Amino acid sequence: MADDEALIDDPRDGPRADDDAGRPDDRVDDERHDADNRLKPAYVRAVVEAIEGGERARAYALVEPLHPADVADLFELLDAEQRPLLAAAITDLMSGDVIAELNDHVRDDMIEALAPEAVAEIVEQLETDDAVQLIEDLEPAEQAAILAEMEPEDRAAIESALAYPEETAGRLMSREFVAVPEHLTVGDLIDYLRDANAVHLPTEFWEVFVVDPAHHPVGTCQLSWILRTPRNIALSDVMKRDQTLIPVTMDQEEVGNMFQKYALISAAVVDESGRLVGQMTVDDVVHIISEEAGEDVLLLSGAGDGDINEPIRDAYTARVRWLIANLGTAVVASAIIAMFGAAIEELVALAVLMPIVASIGGNAGTQTMAVTVRAIAMNQLTRANTRRMLWREMRVALLNGATVAVLIGLAVAVLFTTQLGGVIAAAMMINIVVAGLAGVVVPVLFERLDQDPAVASSVFVTMITDSMGFLAFLGLAVAAGLGG
């Protein structure tokens, strides 16, 4: 993966005629994109017509002005049968950048259709971190076959990345960075970067790491500082010694939080002995941040991957597992109702009203759970303020409970009997407060047990709110002498 093809020609080569080829792509509100940067259906249809009609040249002309990320989007919008047609029509445009940008599932499908040698060729075009992303999700047998076809150097880089656990800095980092010793001046550094024979610089970099003889980072220099400083000044007078180092074992979600908190553009990754081994840049981290922040809503509902390109079988297995778990909690709640069967027979209004208590309790529990899970994910909720947050949620629950209880109590008192109104009001109050408690305690407990609170909490919180809802309402009703 040395000297990866950049999106533009080597800047030292002079004018770039091909930059002006074709109509310029504005990315927003042009022939291909709408105002929100999405590909227009009319444009997509035109491409589909061209490839299905065998008009390869026309398809090529339509697709050529697009940025690789948009070419990848186009593949995603096509059907499974149309994708190979497009790939065949635009072979020249299928650069490593496009492959790297493809949606995971779409890419897996395309990879499966190719022989290991062909895949190895593609992988060798990619930067190490993109190559790793492509390879890590394949079956071990496929992985081995592809790695066997690769150049030893490239294979070694990928294997060293795969040695780290998934979703850690060691797996995700780029192994290319600029690191220089402390004694250089700004002028020395600029000359080094300009040297046409310079060993293997990264395609893009935003800062330069300064290391000691043991390869430990001692400071960083943003490129803007270097450009603004006269040549004779020593780097050690320009660099910032206060730096944020990412341990190679750090989980991707924490890396994302660090980048966000400290407004980092890039950061050095160090191994256990403090040696500089890699770099993470914010454009890779941005994907992580978005994914990690967005996954809570999917995890809390057991929706799995949430990727609409996921094979149906995978979506089914992930979601049905969740539905079956919820079936269990629903059955527990039904068992509680069964205990009050006689009362319901006597007073059918109990059956009519009981779902209201359970339902609103469930909503209140979900609200609190969502807030708690997000606060944990953003490191806003820690041991230092858990008790305070719990107390806050209790107060909000009391206010909510009182309001809802009064409303439903009055409505039921009017439509049924005053006694029933009082019972449902009391049950509602109890259930909403319990829901608020559960919505904080359950996620926090899972966090302390080192489990992902978003994954495990909702089944338990739902069980608590459903069961408590029915128990409180029917129990109070019976205690009040209703239902015979």
Added chain:
Amino acid sequence: MADDEALIDDPRDGPRADDDAGRPDDRVDDERHDADNRLKPAYVRAVVEAIEGGERARAYALVEPLHPADVADLFELLDAEQRPLLAAAITDLMSGDVIAELNDHVRDDMIEALAPEAVAEIVEQLETDDAVQLIEDLEPAEQAAILAEMEPEDRAAIESALAYPEETAGRLMSREFVAVPEHLTVGDLIDYLRDANAVHLPTEFWEVFVVDPAHHPVGTCQLSWILRTPRNIALSDVMKRDQTLIPVTMDQEEVGNMFQKYALISAAVVDESGRLVGQMTVDDVVHIISEEAGEDVLLLSGAGDGDINEPIRDAYTARVRWLIANLGTAVVASAIIAMFGAAIEELVALAVLMPIVASIGGNAGTQTMAVTVRAIAMNQLTRANTRRMLWREMRVALLNGATVAVLIGLAVAVLFTTQLGGVIAAAMMINIVVAGLAGVVVPVLFERLDQDPAVASSVFVTMITDSMGFLAFLGLAVAAGLGG
């Protein structure tokens, strides 16, 4: 806001002795932070003891090595009464950077305690975009009072930002950037940047925009390209003409999507006539991405802000509104149950089993809704592939429905009667398929009506799944002759 205080001294001034003051802060696994970069409770307690005991010097020494973002975190972890004590103990450390990093609600509290002149002084230390963030959430009267106390230049910058709608590029952009004419060489640019009298360069920048005489961007130069190019080469031969321009009216969520999709570090913001008016850098956008991606889970449950520092009154009003709306849908469902009151009186098992159908239907609906809402937010779901996605969700729903129906049907057939088993199986199948349909159609409909699908969908989807659940089960039971 000219020449904002950078975190480090002007690089042209030589050695930086104060960088080594105090114990270095590792940010991970040191005396102050745990392995996940959170402040240790023991450390927080030590700070609290110091400020409550009036030991200002000790508090200062404890806090001094922290990055401004960590000082801001510390404020967040303290109680409302402790925060002013901390602020008083570390006045020198309360730089613009700390203020800018403070949680919105915490900052609002502190600002409210100060006179407009004092606030104006703080605001003038900040960069325009941070100043705007601080000011935009204040009451108009307060805003006016503070703006009146500011220097005309700074006030004008803020007012021009406030002229744009909230959460648009025009409001969020930085007005400081480096823009140069096309005819310069690399050498000219470097000399310009080094000129100690150079007009007002931004504290940090990552690329240089190249503009034509009408101030329209014609290309961009990443700093790494400039550093690697000999001085005599013309900028127009180094720059990339293919660029991503952000319209000044673009919504922040779309800006975030663009940055993520095109792996941007910074991007030019242009007005309606295409003139370069500002710049957005990825570290600001990262906050937007995280916030926008994470808010779906809060919106879908009506949890409001989700910020645990939000005043209780605000959390209450946001959430209770939601609970009351759900009260409405629960009452609709109860009305349906009431229609079958006689059947329930005859066969209490109906009351015991009916919540199961509604509950699992609700889960299935929530799953599909979560997937659809995320896909819409990430521009994965567009008009070009909506039909395909709907068809996919139908198939997943059929598989889920069949599985769950068989399981619960068998269990009920064993525990109750075969007839009841058949009825609940059929009702479950119907409700899960309906839930799958609703979970896609409702969010997509709101998206087409230009409403935020995450805000409005769940009340409607819940109403559909609850009502259909009870209707299908009780209706089929009565049709099958159960319940007399």
